[in-house]
Amino acid sequence: MASERSFALIHSGRGNIKSLMNALERIGAAYFIAKAPSEIERAQGVIFPGVGSFGALMEFLRNEGFEEGLVRAIRKGMPYLGICVGMQVLFERSEEFGSHKGLGVLEGDVVQLQREDPAMKVPHVGWNQVSLRCERRHKFEPPWEGKDPFFYFTHSFVCRPSDDDSLLGATDYFGEFASLVKKENVLACQFHPERSGQAGLDFLAWFVRSFALH
Amino acid sequence: MLAKRIIPCLDVAKGRVVKGVKFRDIQDAGDPVEAGYFYAQQGADELFFLDIDASFENRETMADVVERTAKNVFIPLGVGGGIKTLRDIETLLRAGADKVSINTHAVLHPTFVREAAKAFGSQCIVVAIDAKHNKASNGYFVYTYGARKETSLDALEWARQVEELGAGEILLTSIDRDGTRQGYDLELTRMLGLSLSIPVIASGGVGSPEHILQAFTLGLSDAALAASIFHFGEHSIAEVKRYLQERGVCVRL
Numbered sequence: 001m002a003s004e005r006s007f008a009l010i011h012s013g014r015g016n017i018k019s020l021m022n023a024l025e026r027i028g029a030a031y032f033i034a035k036a037p038s039e040i041e042r043a044q045g046v047i048f049p050g051v052g053s054f055g056a057l058m059e060f061l062r063n064e065g066f067e068e069g070l071v072r073a074i075r076k077g078m079p080y081l082g083i084c085v086g087m088q089v090l091f092e093r094s095e096e097f098g099s100h101k102g103l104g105v106l107e108g109d110v111v112q113l114q115r116e117d118p119a120m121k122v123p124h125v126g127w128n129q130v131s132l133r134c135e136r137r138h139k140f141e142p143p144w145e146g147k148d149p150f151f152y153f154t155h156s157f158v159c160r161p162s163d164d165d166s167l168l169g170a171t172d173y174f175g176e177f178a179s180l181v182k183k184e185n186v187l188a189c190q191f192h193p194e195r196s197g198q199a200g201l202d203f204l205a206w207f208v209r210s211f212a213l214h
Numbered sequence: 215m216l217a218k219r220i221i222p223c224l225d226v227a228k229g230r231v232v233k234g235v236k237f238r239d240i241q242d243a244g245d246p247v248e249a250g251y252f253y254a255q256q257g258a259d260e261l262f263f264l265d266i267d268a269s270f271e272n273r274e275t276m277a278d279v280v281e282r283t284a285k286n287v288f289i290p291l292g293v294g295g296g297i298k299t300l301r302d303i304e305t306l307l308r309a310g311a312d313k314v315s316i317n318t319h320a321v322l323h324p325t326f327v328r329e330a331a332k333a334f335g336s337q338c339i340v341v342a343i344d345a346k347h348n349k350a351s352n353g354y355f356v357y358t359y360g361a362r363k364e365t366s367l368d369a370l371e372w373a374r375q376v377e378e379l380g381a382g383e384i385l386l387t388s389i390d391r392d393g394t395r396q397g398y399d400l401e402l403t404r405m406l407g408l409s410l411s412i413p414v415i416a417s418g419g420v421g422s423p424e425h426i427l428q429a430f431t432l433g434l435s436d437a438a439l440a441a442s443i444f445h446f447g448e449h450s451i452a453e454v455k456r457y458l459q460e461r462g463v464c465v466r467l
Contacts, residue, residue, distance in 0.1 A: 014307075015335070018310035022285050051335055121411060124216065125413050126218075150217060154312075172215055195290050197254070
């Protein structure tokens with residue numbers, strides 16, 4: 001049920017949302033799947049685990065009326081966590097299968113991972129580390145301390161924030177890319193915290209308990 | 215840096231693990247859900263359930279196994295065996311699977327790979343290739359129906375074709391080595407590892423931690439699938455990962 005103390009999940013219908021639901025249950029966070037844009041307004045925050053292509057996901061947001069509702073909620077200060085393509089749609093545009101306009105909440109674009117080396121496989125699949133970049137500048141409790149944790153990634157496109165200040169974490173894969181970004185109430189990760197073992201559960205718990213209350 | 219993945223594989227029929235798993239620290243090793251949890255706790259990077267029965271009823275059972283496993287296991291789950299329709303894939307993804315592997319049906323209907331990748335994203339679609347060395351041509355041929363039926367497809371050409379069709383990864387099993395514990399077919403693995411732009415998971419023949427090391431260093435694979443080496447408790451996943459790390463392989467520890 002929608003309530004002020006639970007998180008609205010946006011689900012585009014296809015693919016696996018069960019993992020995220022299981023992970024939220026494990027950390028004791030209440031959630032509901034938003035069936036209509038109006039339900040978002042009553043939530044404590046929004047979590048958007050995007051799967052599929054950028055264009056298809058934007059089309060879903062537009063057709064179901066979520067685009068406007070989401071942007072409005074984010075502008076009003078609602079905590080937002082975007083996962084994978086749910087991160088990418090925050091940017092202004094993507095070149096995945098033609099050019100697509102994104103939500104434009106964050107400045108920058110989404111581009112395909114370029115194979116720089118024969119040993120570089122695309123998609124980037126597996127566990128890779130995230131190094132925090134500017135937690136000091138953001139002046140809030142960082143999501144972890146000490147050794148850079150491993151998270152699970154599976155993607156062929158990466159975000160290129162044009163605003164350096166929004167870069168919170170970077171990952172090295174034949175060059176660095178933005179794996180964690182933050183701007184005010186918006187947090188987004190290229191990795192899948194719901195598939196990243198204990199490190200992922202800790203990250204989700206940090207978003208729910210610390211970031212979303214900040 | 216991207217870590218090399220260790221993927222324990224469980225063969226499942228009628229909801230039970232077959233080809234026996236024998237750990238001391240686990241109550242019911244025949245239960246894929248318990249075995250999966252055990253491996254995740256040991257540090258597995260991913261789990262693969264292989265449905266070796268692959269009947270319609272068994273697919274429903276697999277969805278149930280995935281659903282119960284996903285409640286306690288927060289690493290990627292792959293499922294393979296008998297997948298023929300987009301609906302089969304959707305059922306498994308809804309249950310909590312992250313990827314499915316397609317084998318025989320991809321050979322029979324290559325465009326199914328494209329349809330599946332388009333519907334669910336390439337990251338979900340693993341094409342499993344069972345390959346066997348052919349002395350006469352000094353090449354590798356693709357086999358279907360659980361390695362029982364030979365095809366005229368060349369393994370590398372087929373791998374390139376499915377890459378083009380949108381497969382996100384290749385699960386490559388050497389039929390010659392499977393079950394022998396003599397090590398992966400490094401020549402076969404290296405051939406695909408060098409030529410493909412998508413990740414290759416090596417499978418078939420692992421008997422020691424050294425074999426896993428070879429799959430990465432000589433075979434150029436991105437991940438190593440293993441069954442019996444872990445099932446009988448000879449080596450734990452954590453132990454193998456430490457062995458790899460000491461030899462300069464990046465692993466998640």
